[in-house]
Amino acid sequence: MRFDAPGLRSTNGPNTGNTDNRSGGDDPRDPRDPRNLRRDAPLLDGWLRATALAEAGQLTPMAVPGHKQRQDLTGAVNVGDAPLYGGIDAIKHADVPRADAERRAASLWGADWCRFSVAGSTHGNQALALAVGSPGREIIVTRILHRSLLLGLVLAGLRPVWVRPEVDQQSGLPAAVAVSTVRAALREHPDACGVFLGEPSYVGTIGDLVGNAAAAHEAGVPLIIDAAWAAHLGFHPGLPPHAIAAGADGMVTSAHKALPAYTQGAILLARTERLNAARLDRAFEATHTTSPAGSIMASIDAARALLARDGEELCGRLLSLVATAKNRLRQVPGVDVLDGAGVEPTKLVALIAGTGAYGYTIENDLVAAGMPVESADRDTVVPIVTLADDERSVEAFLDVLIASIERHRTTPRVSGVAASWTVVPEVVMSPRDAFFAENETVDADAAVGRVSAELIAPYPPGVPVLAPGELITAAAVDSLREIKADGGRIAYAADPSLGTFQVICA
Numbered sequence: 001m002r003f004d005a006p007g008l009r010s011t012n013g014p015n016t017g018n019t020d021n022r023s024g025g026d027d028p029r030d031p032r033d034p035r036n037l038r039r040d041a042p043l044l045d046g047w048l049r050a051t052a053l054a055e056a057g058q059l060t061p062m063a064v065p066g067h068k069q070r071q072d073l074t075g076a077v078n079v080g081d082a083p084l085y086g087g088i089d090a091i092k093h094a095d096v097p098r099a100d101a102e103r104r105a106a107s108l109w110g111a112d113w114c115r116f117s118v119a120g121s122t123h124g125n126q127a128l129a130l131a132v133g134s135p136g137r138e139i140i141v142t143r144i145l146h147r148s149l150l151l152g153l154v155l156a157g158l159r160p161v162w163v164r165p166e167v168d169q170q171s172g173l174p175a176a177v178a179v180s181t182v183r184a185a186l187r188e189h190p191d192a193c194g195v196f197l198g199e200p201s202y203v204g205t206i207g208d209l210v211g212n213a214a215a216a217h218e219a220g221v222p223l224i225i226d227a228a229w230a231a232h233l234g235f236h237p238g239l240p241p242h243a244i245a246a247g248a249d250g251m252v253t254s255a256h257k258a259l260p261a262y263t264q265g266a267i268l269l270a271r272t273e274r275l276n277a278a279r280l281d282r283a284f285e286a287t288h289t290t291s292p293a294g295s296i297m298a299s300i301d302a303a304r305a306l307l308a309r310d311g312e313e314l315c316g317r318l319l320s321l322v323a324t325a326k327n328r329l330r331q332v333p334g335v336d337v338l339d340g341a342g343v344e345p346t347k348l349v350a351l352i353a354g355t356g357a358y359g360y361t362i363e364n365d366l367v368a369a370g371m372p373v374e375s376a377d378r379d380t381v382v383p384i385v386t387l388a389d390d391e392r393s394v395e396a397f398l399d400v401l402i403a404s405i406e407r408h409r410t411t412p413r414v415s416g417v418a419a420s421w422t423v424v425p426e427v428v429m430s431p432r433d434a435f436f437a438e439n440e441t442v443d444a445d446a447a448v449g450r451v452s453a454e455l456i457a458p459y460p461p462g463v464p465v466l467a468p469g470e471l472i473t474a475a476a477v478d479s480l481r482e483i484k485a486d487g488g489r490i491a492y493a494a495d496p497s498l499g500t501f502q503v504i505c506a
Contacts, residue, residue: 001168001171001339001340002339002340003171003342032048033048033302035309037305037309040305040308041304042097042101043297043298043300043301044302046087046088046094050087051080064083065078065081065083081295082294084293084297085292088294098297101300101301102115102116104301104305105267105304109242109269112272112277113268113270113271113272113277114267114268114270116265116268116292116297116301117264118264118265118288118296119264119289120256120266121146121226121266122146122148123266123288124226124252124253124266125148125152125226126148126149126151127152128152128250128268128270128283129155129156129158130156130287131282132250133156133158133194134156134193137193138158138159138189138192139153139160139161139196140161140186141196142197144198144201144202144420146198146463147462149198150431150455150467150468151431154432154468156432159430161188162425163177164177164181164424165177165201167421167422169417171338171351171415172421173338173421174201174203174421175201175207176197176206177212178207178208179207179208179211179214179215182195182212183215186219193221194216194221195212195215195216196224196225197212198227199225200344202229202460202463203338203349203382204338204344204347204349205342206240206343207342209225209243209246209247209248213247222274223247224250224251225243225248225252227252227253228253228254228257229257230243230258231255231258231303231307232346235312235315236312236319238316239319244269244271249270249271250271250280251269252266254266255299255303256299257384258386259307259386260302260386260387261296261302262295262296263296264293265303267300314387315387318386318389321394324394325385325394326339328398328402332402333354334354334412335352335405346385347382348384348385349380349382350381351379352379352405353378353413353415355405355408355412356408356409356410356413357405357408358378358408359381361404362376362381362405363381365404365408366381366400371396371401374460375461377418377460377483377486377488382460419465419476420461423465423479426470428451428471431467431468431469434452434469434470439453439503440502441494441495441502443500447501448473448474449472450471450501451469451470451503452470452501452502452503453468453502454468454494455468456480456490456493457492458480458489458490459488460488465479465480466480472501472503477498477501481498484496
């Protein structure tokens with residue numbers, strides 16, 4: 001299926017200014033760093049030195065972490081763990097290589113502020129929400145936001161003005177938020193302090209970031225992008241530019257999603273013409289741990305160095321792998337894929353309604369085969385193909401996926417439209433006011449017409465159907481029940497069975 005919303009394409013690869021150090025010079029090659037990235041990755045260099053000492057038995061730390069590098073207590077689960085402070089470098093000096101690594105990342109992405117987070121894009125969204133406005137201010141926000149951004153609004157006391165994406169009725173999936181929609185919202189809410197969008201979407205759809213940046217800037221406010229799935233964008237001519245290059249003022253991206261970094265690794269980037277650097281620092285530190293895992297930070301640094309040196313080559317291979325996979329899936333009767341100018345080209349979304357098979361059933365087969373996917377619902381299966389994949393891994397996955405589709409093939413159906421993409425919220429009070437209000441638990445039928453005290457988001461995709469401060473409608477309850485009946489996970493609800501709901505006391 002072609003998804004031909006307006007798309008963007010970069011015309012040149014990144015100008016990193018880094019030299020190729022693959023030769024290694026006279027330095028012995030550490031087998032734990034096969035591409036010799038440590039020369040351009042100060043945090044990785046510190047991690048390699050610290051863990052080498054631990055493995056050699058030459059480290060007797062009298063500081064945290066409490067495992068003291070021993071494996072005879074809880075086993076191998078702590079192998080490779082090194083804190084930033086006192087592991088990567090001395091407690092009083094570790095901020096020097098950290099700042100050096102973050103400066104290199106800022107330069108690579110064309111930003112003038114950068115921080116590495118060990119708490120994922122969840123932390124990044126919340127920090128950027130704290131940095132952009134003050135309590136009580138309105139902010140233009142995409143309704144297909146990740147829950148972390150909504151909780152960022154709670155922390156910051158911002159009042160969301162929801163903007164919704166277009167929804168493709170044939171696939172049931174969302175496109176991007178149109179520039180005209182953002183302009184209209186800014187015109188109707190002239191005191192809004194910013195625009196916060198998510199792009200690419202969970203299913204990889206993209207829009208006109210340049211246009212949305214222009215709309216925000218003409219209104220005198222920053223554009224901030226949750227680009228959790230987009231750490232690789234901008235590093236090959238066949239990919240769209242990343243958000244900063246497209247004109248965004250702030251961006252958070254997950255190094256552990258598209259790049260080969262530790263889980264929880266994320267990068268926050270900003271241009272400080274419209275966002276204050278000191279405020280960004282305070283917001284970051286207010287919501288980040290004071291004991292960051294050096295292993296996670298080192299892996300972010302290594303992934304950045306890998307992109308800087310080999311990004312175009314690796315992204316080119318990724319583009320080829322996904323294009324080949326899409327072509328093969330299109331040859332399966334009843335299967336289509338999301339594609340076109342409005343789709344990030346390395347995102348693989350299999351549309352299976354035409355086969356009659358159910359995504360939840362196929363997911364079970366894939367899990368049993370040792371090939372868990374990122375997302376599956378009734379009508380779609382979404383594997384994540386990354387820089388770490390190759391022809392063998394992708395072909396093996398497609399073999400199992402196609403065999404499962406054929407095994408469960410039945411009467412074709414029309415794709416449904418998930419509640420996460422179509423919800424029209426009825427906002428009664430701000431998320432922050434609702435979060436702190438007195439609440440009670442009532443039966444589901446009695447909850448209709450009351451104000452939600454909780455956030456409820458089906459997984460996939462993790463987009464709230466109900467948020468604190470919104471009216472609970474019969475349609476929302478019915479949609480959640482349908483998702484659960486189909487086998488979906490109801491996340492963050494106090495009662496995942498949906499027998500009761502938490503509501504604001506009358």
